[in-house]
Amino acid sequence: MSIQMEYNAYRRDHPIDSLERQLICPICLEMFTKPVVILPCQHNLCRKCANDIFQVSHPKILFVFQSRGTTLGSAGRFRCPSCRHEVVLDRHGVYGLQRNLLVENIIDIYKQDSARPLLKTEHPSCEEHEEEKINIYCMTCGVPTCSLCKVFGEHKECEVAPLSDIYMKQKSELTEGIGALVAANDRVQAFLDNLQGTCRSIEDNSKAQKQALCEKFDRMYAILEERRKIMLQRITYEQEEKTQHLKSLTRSYSEHIESSSKLVDTALQSMEEPQMAVFVQVTWQVTGISEVTQSCEVEPLETGYDNMEHYAVDFNAEERVLYQLDFIKGENKWFGVVGNGGLGEEGSQV
Incomplete structure (x- = not known):
């Protein structure tokens, strides 16, 4: 033992x-x-x-x-x-x-x-020499021993030193090591605190930039919605104007057909009159029919009156601009050049 x-x-x-x-x-x-x-x-x-x-x-x-x-x-x-x-x-x-x-x-x-x-x-006493106290340290074997082991025992050829000197040396080294380790841990802890602070700063800055980006897009959505309403109103205005005109014509010609139909019915009844004298007395109907016939000329609509293609739009150029929306151009060491239609040299296009 x-x-x-x-x-x-x-x-x-x-x-x-x-x-x-x-x-x-x-x-x-x-x-x-x-x-x-x-x-x-x-x-x-x-x-x-x-x-x-x-x-x-x-x-x-x-x-x-x-x-x-x-x-x-x-x-x-x-x-x-x-x-x-x-x-x-x-x-x-x-x-x-x-x-x-x-x-x-x-x-x-x-x-x-x-x-x-x-x-x-x-x-403690030496295991080999029970009456001797441990008072030296064998530098060769790396164990504490007694003076008799150095003079007569297995350590007589070894290099030894006073146990107190080795004790003070190792204690000093351990104290310095503990102090250095404490200082190193303090530096690491400070670095960890800095990392955590940087992480919180990144989260806060990202949140602010995301909010600003959403506000910009919301503004563009509002502008697009306003333009959509204005352009739809222009189409609707012309649509209503033309349809009202056509409805007016429809009413006019319907009334004309109704009155001429009644006149035709009256004339047909006169045609059945057997008495010539009576028949001649209603000759005014011939004049009425002639006047109605002359007034029933139809004015044709303009060619392409129903065409609305003049309100066609071409937003191809605007769409290309929208696809190129990106951040302000600047150098970023993590993603290369940003703000050039993508995340960077290797990023996918937004």
Whole structure:
């Protein structure tokens, strides 16, 4: 069994370890070091770790305070490493964050009441030499070991370094890595916010352009409808004028036929009169028939009186113009040249 596995097996024997896991700082991965600050999102950090995150996220501010010989924070912001909630600092920096006295008291009670020896967790023994503490790090094999393993054991030919140096180096690298990752996440989050803002702007601008386009087409529809009404009225006016004239002629000639028909009936009855003297007395009918016959001359209508082709239209040119309706010509890097009868160099014609 390795040292880490032995240590883990030891820890599982203590139920209070579940409490300890709740007291681990997500930055240094150790139990919270007082003072402990609580963030607006209700997560906790060592104030030193919070200051480290803030300084890594704001290297210019860090440089200014280092040049002044102080590590006090200043107004700014950083993101919680647990939930990515943005923490806004006032002019006091991380020192303006509220201390979590409850967590600090729990840490004190935990350290006082814990029955297991903390030295065992802090200074595990070597698996090969149980009396020796792990105090060096084998650079060749990449494992922690003890001095006897270096002098007499399997690591005597290996390159080693003090465990404290490796611990500080790796902890520093991890802190820098966490800070760099937090800063990178902030940049990505800012980019995501910008993308979302751009998306909303595109939707708003598209909505406005669509509304403007519909208003332009509605205006053209109104103009076309007005022209249609005017042109239909012109056709209707001539239609009614001609039909009224024809109806007038129809009434006139109908009345003429009716009166002449009556005159013919009267003349036919006179023709049956056997008495010559009586017949001669109605000779006025001969004159009446002659007059009616002369007045029954029909005036023919003009040639093509019923023709309405002079109202024919040819909108071919206008239709071609309508098919060429497009946006104002301009360069668009997404679709090439727009406003030239289509969506672009490869777009379909509207």
